[in-house]
Amino acid sequence: MFDLIESMPNIAPQLMDIPTLDKLATEKELDHPPRILLLYSSLRERSFSRLLIEEAARLLTHMGAEVRIFNPIELPIAGSVPESHPKVAELRALSMWSEGQVWCSPERHGAITAVLKNQIDWIPLEHGAIRPSQGRTLAVMQVCGGSQSFNTVNTLRLLGRWMRMFTIPNQSSVPKAYEEFDESGRMKPSPYYDRLVDVMEELFKFTLLLRGRVEYMTDRYSERKQQVVDVVKKNLAHLQK
Numbered sequence: 001m002f003d004l005i006e007s008m009p010n011i012a013p014q015l016m017d018i019p020t021l022d023k024l025a026t027e028k029e030l031d032h033p034p035r036i037l038l039l040y041s042s043l044r045e046r047s048f049s050r051l052l053i054e055e056a057a058r059l060l061t062h063m064g065a066e067v068r069i070f071n072p073i074e075l076p077i078a079g080s081v082p083e084s085h086p087k088v089a090e091l092r093a094l095s096m097w098s099e100g101q102v103w104c105s106p107e108r109h110g111a112i113t114a115v116l117k118n119q120i121d122w123i124p125l126e127h128g129a130i131r132p133s134q135g136r137t138l139a140v141m142q143v144c145g146g147s148q149s150f151n152t153v154n155t156l157r158l159l160g161r162w163m164r165m166f167t168i169p170n171q172s173s174v175p176k177a178y179e180e181f182d183e184s185g186r187m188k189p190s191p192y193y194d195r196l197v198d199v200m201e202e203l204f205k206f207t208l209l210l211r212g213r214v215e216y217m218t219d220r221y222s223e224r225k226q227q228v229v230d231v232v233k234k235n236l237a238h239l240q241k
Contacts, residue, residue: 015224026212033066034207037098041105041116043073046185048143048177049104052196055187056102056141059200065207068094070119078121088122092132095123100137100207101165102200106177107144107152112159120159134164135214139203141172141196148175164218166210170195170202 017023038057040049057067075087083089095101103120105112123132138160142152153171160167174180174192187193210217 012225012228015221015228017219017221023216024213030212033064034060034204034211035097035099036060036065036067036102036203036207037094037100038067038069038102039072039104039116039119040069041072041103041113041119043115048174048181049106049141051181051185052141052143052172052174052177052187053102053104054185055193056104056139056196056200059197060102060204063200063204065100065204068097070094072115072119075118075122078118091119091122092124095132095136098136099211100139100203101133102139102141102203103156103160104141104143105152105156107142107149110151112152112155116156117159120163123163125163131164131218135210135218136165137203137207137210138163138165138167139171139199140167141199142174143177144173144175145178146176148173166206168199168202168206170199172196172199 036057038053040047040053042049053069057069060067070091075091076085081088083092103116105116125131125133140153140156140160142149142156150171150173153173157167157171172192172195174196180190180192181187187196
C-alpha cells in the first residue's frame with residue numbers, strides 16, 4: 001500500500017475515512033414509520049400542487065409512512081418576522097421531524113412559485129449544531145397549466161442539492177393538471193398517476209435505506225479537519241489568557 005503522506009501531502013491521514021459496508025451498518029434498525037414532510041406551493045382554493053401532494057400523501061400512508069403536510073397560508077415572508085413566529089417554528093419543527101420530504105410547485109414564469117421558495121428560505125442550512133435539511137431524502141414534483149415542462153423540477157433539484165438533501169432520481173411533472181383531477185380533487189387514472197406511484201415508491205425505498213445512516217453518510221473530511229483547527233485555536237486562546 002502506498003504511503004499516503006508521501007503521495008498526497010495535502011491530506012491529513014488521521015482524518016481520512018475509508019468507507020466500508022460495515023460502517024454503513026446500524027446498531028439498531030429504526031422501528032418507527034418513515035417520516036415524510038410534504039410541501040406545496042399555491043394558495044388557491046383549488047390548488048393542483050396541493051391536490052398532487054395530497055395524492056402523494058395517500059400513497060405514502062398506504063406504504064406505511066407517517067406523513068405531515070405543511071399549510072403555507074399565513075407563513076410570513078422570510079426575514080420579515082422573528083424565527084419564533086408560530087408558523088416559522090412549525091415549519092422548522094416539521095423539517096427536523098422529517099426523514100424525507102416531497103416538494104411540489106406549479107410552474108410560474110418558468111420557475112417555482114414564491115410560496116414554495118419562501119418555505120425553503122425559512123429552513124436554515126444550520127441552526128446551532130442542528131441541520132434541519134441535511135441528509136433528508138427528497139422527491140420533487142410539478143404541475144403545469146399547459147404542456148409538460150421540467151423547469152420547476154430542475155429548479156427544485158438545485159435547491160435540494162443546496163440544502164444538502166438526497167434528491168431521488170425519479171420525479172413527477174403533470175401537464176394540463178386541470179384535466180388530471182376530478183371534481184372531488186382526486187387524481188384520475190393515467191400514466192401520470194402511475195409515475196406518481198413510481199416516485200413515492202422510490203422515495204420510500206431511499207428513505208428506508210438512508211435513515212439511521214445519515215450521520216455517517218454526511219460526515220465530511222473538510223468538516224472533521226475544521227473541527228480540529230477550531231479546537232487548536234480554542235486551546236491556544238485559553239493558554240494565552
